[in-house]
Amino acid sequence: MEIKINNEAVSPVVGVMMMLVVTIIIAAVVSAFAGSSVGSQQVAPQATIQGTFSIGSGMEIIHMGGDALATNDLVFTVRNSPVFGTNLEQVTAQIIDKKLIIDSRERPLDTGDGSTSVTSFKAGDTLYINSSSIRCDLLQPIVVPDDYADYLETDRFSYNNSGNYQEKWKLCFKNNENIGNTFYLDVSDKSGNLICRSKVTITA
Secondary structure (H helix, E strand, C coil), X not given: CCCCCCCCCHHHHHHHHHHHHHHHHHHHXXXXXXXXXXXXXXXXXXXEEEEEEECCCEEEEEEEEECCEEHHHEXXXXXXXXXXXXXXXXXXXXXXXXXXXXXXXCCECCCCCCCCCCCEECCCCEEEEEHHHCCHHHHCHHHCCCCHHHHXXXXXXXXXXXXXXXXXXXXXXXXXXXXXXXXXXXEEECCCCEEEEEEEEEEC
């Protein structure tokens, strides 16, 4: 008696099994890669930070609560809000020079060579920028008016000039005409992760 073996169904079954094996291997590789990527990403700290700005007294940056922050990793940025005009947030973004920022013991966040003895900024702490350091040419050099030195020498408090000169002066926080206006204070880490954005009102 001759037994006939049907091999026609073997090839499709083997093909399906091979596809399943390949799919499982690819899924395992992708999962391992994704897991390692997530594990290596740094999670930005969480904190609530508020700012105050007085033309006469200076600026304060107050840590209201949340994670303690390493000052060496912090980036402070100010930018004009829409009350100054449209589409200004990006073009007026200015990183604050940390040599201008001091703690309650008047120690700067940057001594000039990148080092500091103020290593942390934690809940309850306040950082300061003195009134002499919130001048437009120091705090906002990106929008400083042309010939700003003339303003300092003649002690003028407003400009009647037309054109770019006047437009730049209108963007300066330390300008009595801007009392009541607001600007943004962004605190982020060096990787660009935003920790907190605060809307600051300009006062006398």
